[in-house]
Amino acid sequence: xxxxxxxxxxxxxxxxxxxxxxxxxxxxxxxxxxxxxxxxxxxxxxxxxxxxxxxxxxxxxxxxxxxxxxxxxxxxxxxxxxxxxxxxxxxxxxxxxxxxxxxxxxxxxxxxxxxxxxxxxxxxxxxxxxxxxxxxxxxxxxxxxxxxxxxxxxxxxxxxxxxxxxxxxxxxxxxxxxxxxxxxxxxxxxxxxxxxxxxxxxxxxxxxxxxxxxxxxxxxxxxxxxxxxxxxxxxxxxxxxxxxxxxxxxxxxxxxxxxxxxxxxxxxxxxxxxxxxxxxxxxxxxxxxxxxxxxxxxxxxxxxxxxxxxxxxxxxxxxxxxxxxxxxxxxxxxxxxxxxxxxxxxxxxxxxxxxxxxxxxxxxxxxxxxxxxxxxxxxxxxxxxx
Numbered sequence: 001x002x003x004x005x006x007x008x009x010x011x012x013x014x015x016x017x018x019x020x021x022x023x024x025x026x027x028x029x030x031x032x033x034x035x036x037x038x039x040x041x042x043x044x045x046x047x048x049x050x051x052x053x054x055x056x057x058x059x060x061x062x063x064x065x066x067x068x069x070x071x072x073x074x075x076x077x078x079x080x081x082x083x084x085x086x087x088x089x090x091x092x093x094x095x096x097x098x099x100x101x102x103x104x105x106x107x108x109x110x111x112x113x114x115x116x117x118x119x120x121x122x123x124x125x126x127x128x129x130x131x132x133x134x135x136x137x138x139x140x141x142x143x144x145x146x147x148x149x150x151x152x153x154x155x156x157x158x159x160x161x162x163x164x165x166x167x168x169x170x171x172x173x174x175x176x177x178x179x180x181x182x183x184x185x186x187x188x189x190x191x192x193x194x195x196x197x198x199x200x201x202x203x204x205x206x207x208x209x210x211x212x213x214x215x216x217x218x219x220x221x222x223x224x225x226x227x228x229x230x231x232x233x234x235x236x237x238x239x240x241x242x243x244x245x246x247x248x249x250x251x252x253x254x255x256x257x258x259x260x261x262x263x264x265x266x267x268x269x270x271x272x273x274x275x276x277x278x279x280x281x282x283x284x285x286x287x288x289x290x291x292x293x294x295x296x297x298x299x300x301x302x303x304x305x306x307x308x309x310x311x312x313x314x315x316x317x318x319x320x321x322x323x324x325x326x327x328x329x330x331x332x333x334x335x336x337x338x339x340x341x342x343x344x345x346x347x348x349x350x351x352x353x354x355x356x357x358x359x360x361x362x363x364x365x366x367x368x369x370x371x372x373x374x375x376x377x378x379x380x381x382x383x384x385x386x
Contacts, residue, residue: 006269007383008303009099010226011231013042013111013219014341019332020183021119022213027064030215031115032073034180038217044109051107052078053098055090055114055335066135070113080107080117087368088283088328090114091218091337092375094215094355098241099221112258114337144208146371147286150254154288154310155202158303162202166193168287168306168322169206169307174315176326183210184330186356187228207287209328216337218344223383237361238272238378240265259367260296266376267297270384271359277378279346279356280320280363281339282328290314292367294322316354322352336366343379350370 015037017030031054037048052074056065067081080224086093091114098110154160170190176182188206196205207316226233242261267273274297282293291305299320300308308314314322325331325342332338343362345351351359360381367374379386 005099005103005236006238006271007235007237007380008223009102009220010219010223011095011340011344011379012193012221012226012229012231013038013217015039015041015217016181016334016341017215017335019181019212019214022117023120025117025120025213025353027115027117028069029115030117031065031070031113031212031217032215034115034215034217035074035111035113038111041231042219043186044219046074046076048078048267049109049111050078051098051101051110052076053081053110053112054083054092055094056083056085065113065115072242074217077363078107080110080190080200086373088285088336089214089366089368089373089375090335092364092366092377093241095218095220095236095340095377096241099236099239102220102222102328108225110220111217111221111350112153113215114217114334116334117213118211118333119213132291134300140199143285143313144200144203147288148203150256150286150292151202151286153254154291154303154306156308160291160306162194162204163190164291164306164309165203165207165287166190168284168290168314169193169313171309171315172327172329173325175324176330179325179331182331183212183328184326203286203288210330210333212332212334214332214334216334216341218337218340232348232381235380235383236377237380237384238266238268238270239376240269241375242373243374247372253371256292256367256371256374259293259365262374263365263376266363266378270378270380272378272384277320277361277363278359279324279343280322281321281324281327281343281365282363283336283339283366284323284329285298288328289294289367290322297363316356324351324356335368339364339366340377347379347381
């Protein structure tokens with residue numbers, strides 16, 4: 001794995017809209033508002049954005065956020081542009097594409113933009129889960145079915161309990177209670193988790209992510225230029241991606257082993273190891289996802305993720321604070337975009353009441369579609385190579 005991209009670029013602007021149910025908003029208006037907020041955050045002028053990457057969204061109307069419509073709405077004519085759909089893996093993939101565009105000279109400043117009105121649009125992510133396979137014949141409806149299989153198998157093999165899944169939900173909600181922008185801020189207990197209704201056994205309602213309206217924008221430029229910007233630079237020290245075209249026909253598909261490959265590539269590029277990470281933003285479409293990420297990253301051994309999350313270890317003040325803004329489970333479901341935003345804020349020291357003391361390295365992960373896409377990034381305060 002090459003280290004040539006280590007610390008060569010930085011995130012210099014992040015912007016998000018209010019989250020939750022936003023009547024009257026559309027995916028496009030939310031994307032535009034997020035872009036404006038990111039511009040203000042960065043101190044850049046619109047005319048300085050010469051790269052535009054968009055995620056049309058898994059629930060937005062077809063074409064609503066393709067690069068042509070977004071560019072037109074923003075009033076910019078980028079020299080580098082495109083759109084990509086990888087579900088919850090898109091945010092990280094687009095930021096990594098922006099890194100490559102900047103480093104190769106295809107663009108100087110790239111804005112990665114997302115918006116969705118899934119909540120007011122009535123989305124429930126309840127379509128058949130297979131891409132081209134009639135999995136619905138076996139009751140495989142919705143993303144919860146995929147992760148329900150993963151949770152059941154992890155429980156059967158390693159003794160993981162529903163209460164341990166609940167510890168993830170409780171930690172995310174505790175962090176969201178400190179985040180004024182979070183959709184769900186009321187504290188919950190393990191008992192609340194256990195009492196919440198079944199969605200796909202063994203997953204309760206509180207094991208599942210939210211459905212939200214909102215927009216997010218992330219701006220990337222060169223490390224050299226970032227040093228002169230309004231905000232402290234957040235260096236992109238490591239990146240990795242991994243994919244599989246195999247699904248239920250693969251015996252270990254439920255464990256999404258390609259995620260481990262994406263993480264290994266990010267750590268190798270950064271020249272870092274799990275013990276170096278101060279805070280992690282782990283894609284949490286379901287509670288079991290966090291447990292798998294922890295194992296894949298090497299924070300604990302295979303089958304040990306359930307016990308790892310107990311006792312406040314992933315809460316603020318614990319060994320490894322995870323999803324410090326609340327994550328998909330409690331902050332908002334922006335398909336992983338807000339995980340990157342929170343990572344940036346933690347590295348800048350702008351986490352307010354949820355700030356992790358002396359945070360210098362943050363791991364951010366994303367995954368999507370039928371669990372076949374995954375990526376990871378390591379964000380740093382001073383650059384790992386410095």
